[in-house]
Every structure is written in C-alpha cells, then in structure tokens.
Amino acid sequence: MAKADSKDSQQSSGHVAREVARLILTGVWREGTTLPREIELASRFSVSRASIRESLSLLKAKGLIASKQKAGTHVRARFDWNMLDEELLNWTLLALPTQEFAKQIMEVRRIVEPEACAICAVRGTDEDFARIERAYRGMDAAGMDRVAYAEPDLQFHRGILIATGNDFLIAFGATVAAALRMSFNLSSTNPGAPRKSLPYHRAVLDEIWARNPDGARQAMHKLMDLTEQNIVSAMSRQRKKDAEDENARTRRAR
Amino acid sequence: MAKADSKDSQQSSGHVAREVARLILTGVWREGTTLPREIELASRFSVSRASIRESLSLLKAKGLIASKQKAGTHVRARFDWNMLDEELLNWTLLALPTQEFAKQIMEVRRIVEPEACAICAVRGTDEDFARIERAYRGMDAAGMDRVAYAEPDLQFHRGILIATGNDFLIAFGATVAAALRMSFNLSSTNPGAPRKSLPYHRAVLDEIWARNPDGARQAMHKLMDLTEQNIVSAMSRQRKKDAEDENARTRRAR
C-alpha cells in the first residue's frame, strides 16, 4: 500500500493533469478563469489533444474544472473542489505547503480521528485490533529511521478508520495520509520528533484493546495535540531556515 | 447552485462512467476484478474507445479503478474509493440506497457537523451568518413544499461549513448534499417531515448569532438526532411499502 504516489507519475496524461492542477492550486488560473482551449494546451504540453482531454477528465472528476461545449473549460469555485481527494491533497502539498494548510488539515483530523477511535474501540474486531497492533510494532521496530517509521504510522491511523466499518471514515484515510506526508517532510529538521509520538500511539492502542471508547477518544486527542505541536514548531523552524538560506543567497549575490 | 446533477447527464462519456460505476458499486464487478478491455467496452456501450478512455479516466480520479499497460484495468480495493466525492455519492445513492448507507452517512455527519457548527459560531463573519439566515428564510418560505425546501436546506448546512473557513470541512458539503438528497427521496412517504426540522434549524442559527460554540454544537446535535430519526422511520415505511407492492405483484401474477 501507499504506492499511490508513483501511480501515474511517468504517464504523460498524469503529468499534464498534475501541472494544470498546480496552476489552478497556486492561483495562476483563478476561480472562474477560462483556461486555454484544448488544442492550445496540447501544443503547450507537447501532447495530443486526446491526452489533454483525458487529463481534463481527471480534473473534472475532482471538481477543479468544468467544460461546456463552445464556451470552453473554466476553473470551478473553490467550494466545489474535492479537497478530500488523495491526489488533490498531494498536489496541494507540493504546490503550497503553507501553515494555513497545516492548520486546516489538523483541525479536521482533530474532529474526525478521536471520534473514529472511539467507534473503533466499540465496534472493531480483534482482527482489526491485531492489524493496528502490527502497525504499532512496525513503528517501534523502525527506531529512529524516519522513512521506515512513516509507513506503519499511516497503517496505524488507517487501521483505526478501517475498524470503524464506516466507508466515509475510511475514505478520510486519504486526508490522514496527506497530513502524515506533510509531517514527514517537515520532520527533516527534527529527526527525533516522530519517535516521540510512539508512547502516545501505545496509549491509544491500549484504550482500544480495553474497548474503552472514552479513553480511546481522549488518547487520540492527546496524540493530535502532540502532532500539531510538532508541525507548528517544525514549520517555524522551516521558516527560520528558509529565511537564513534566503539571507545567504542575497549576501552571495551582492 | 445544486445544478451539479445535470452536469454531464446527456454527455455520452458521462453516461458510460455512471454505468460502469454502477456495475462496480453494486458488486457486479467486485474488487480486484479485471474489467473488459477498452475495445470491448467501446462496442458494448456503442461509443468510441476515446470516449471509453475519458470515462475510465474519470473513474480513475475517483479511485474506483486503476489501469496498467497490457495487464488491463481492474477494480481497486474499496478502501481506495473516494466515497466523499459528490458524484460517487450520488451514484451510490442511486445504485444501492440501503439502510447501511444511511446509517454510515449519518454517523459522519454527526461527527463533523456539530463541530463545524461550533467553529462557525466562533470564527464566522456576520456576512456568513447572514447567508445562513437567508437560507433559513428560504426554508421557512417554502412551507410544505418539499421541493422548494430542499435547496435552502442544503444552503443552510453548506453555509455553516463555509463559515468555518476550513477547505476540508467545506469539501464535506458534498457528503451533506448526498445525505439531504437521500432524505428528500425518502420524504415522499412523509411530506410533513422536512418542515418539522425548521425550529431545530432556528435553534442552531440563534446559537450561532449568539456566538455560542457549545450551544451551537448541541443544537446541531439535536438536529442530527431528528434527521436520523426521520430517515430511519422513513426507511422502515419504505420497506413496508415495497413489501406490500411486492405482495400485490405476486398476487396479480398467479
């Protein structure tokens, strides 16, 4: 699992979709903008019109754009964008990993995951719990290796969502995945941070095994607190580092 | 707004996508199934391969399927389906409006909307509130007209989500829209039910205007309770009616 990132990376239609999405997400093509006609896009990206149409079809599915015969293709209102879509989330992450984005994604996680955790504790099967336990062991085994830690971490959170048996909560896993990816990217400035969350995961797991919904909710809440804290501090570190780099570049330039 | 339903209804590629989605959602083509090759699909639906590819591109974007060169196109695991997507939600609603689906969708609404409501009360602007107020007035003005009631009802709930300023909560509006559509379909057996929710909406709105997050959360919670109650009773009525119809058909047949 979690191989979704490399899915269509080299496919040309996927490449075009990603690039058009980037232009929209970064605001180069704002809401309501009519984008270049298909033939023009085709020549700009050096692909056939058919490929362009497949790419646009993908973006239509995610609510980013809409087409009307003769009238052209335009960027839809932000409200219609399906931000809970995994690819869209990743593209956003790549295009503008702002603090605002981090704040928002943590806000929803804080709403959804503790409740999902409570439901999991009540409704989950022992096999569900065993799967989450395995994910926990994987995190533990990873030690200080950030890369090895990331995958079981995602499996842990996804396992809880899956255990709820609620298809919509399960679909929310895409959002969690994006959040964890963001955390991972940020953790380069503080390699020890991920590991610190291990005991908090253990606490969640213990409450689940005990089939204690209130405890599970609370434990997950604490984990969310820690995660947000890590992200915020990592981002301020990142900003500081960026500023220094910028500074150095400027000094060198003169 | 809310014209999303007729978006691609007559477009042939949209028709194909919907039909293939139906086959997947109803389990005719289960997870892991390799679906017919594109040429075969093209001849089956009497459209060109290009159109088929655009349709499949749409379904790929929603996580339903994935293709690999030579290996074919297969149905992805349920876990990867983006059930929070508006179109997918509507297709599911049309394909299998089961009680299980209703239960799950209400479970997430119950998790998300009260919290969103609390955030709205704290963070929303007066213009946001005015928009929600307008939606309320629209519901009131609709009287017993189910059709006229539906649109402002959606605007009411969507307005609260928008007021949070959180893009992910806003995207959750698609799920709410699907839920309301389901309620609407069910309300044919009990035309008075929608109107009964009016005072509950008023209570939510009052708490929001008062900028009282706890009260807003609680008021929305009560509204969710009522809504779920309506859905459950409507579904049991529906089942009863279906059974009677079935009975009548059988009697006539012999």
Added chain:
DNA sequence: AGGAGAAAATATGTCTGACATAATAATTCT
C-alpha cells in the same frame, strides 16, 4: 434606433484508425 431572428464562427464532444510501449505469455535454447 433598437430589438428579434437568422447565419457564421468556434471550442468542446465524438469517431476512426494507426502506431508505441510495457507487461505477460509462449517459445526456444542451453
């Protein structure tokens, strides 16, 4: 002049047929 209605222009929607590419299946050789 102004508005209704007809005609032209144009961007998306669809079709056809071809070739490229990569993963699989079959075949050959050691």
Added chain:
DNA sequence: AGAATTATTATGTCAGACATATTTTCTCCT
C-alpha cells in the same frame, strides 16, 4: 528444468476529421 529470447496483447499516445452546441455577428424588420 530453467534461463533467455521472442511473440503477443491491452493500455498509452498520436493524428485528423466531423458533429454539436453556444456564442457572436450580422441582417432585417418594426
């Protein structure tokens, strides 16, 4: 029998054409 090589095949991409639905322009009449 097993490894290496050669077909096979379904998706990926391309090119050019025509269909269709709006928009825009033009024309004509009041």
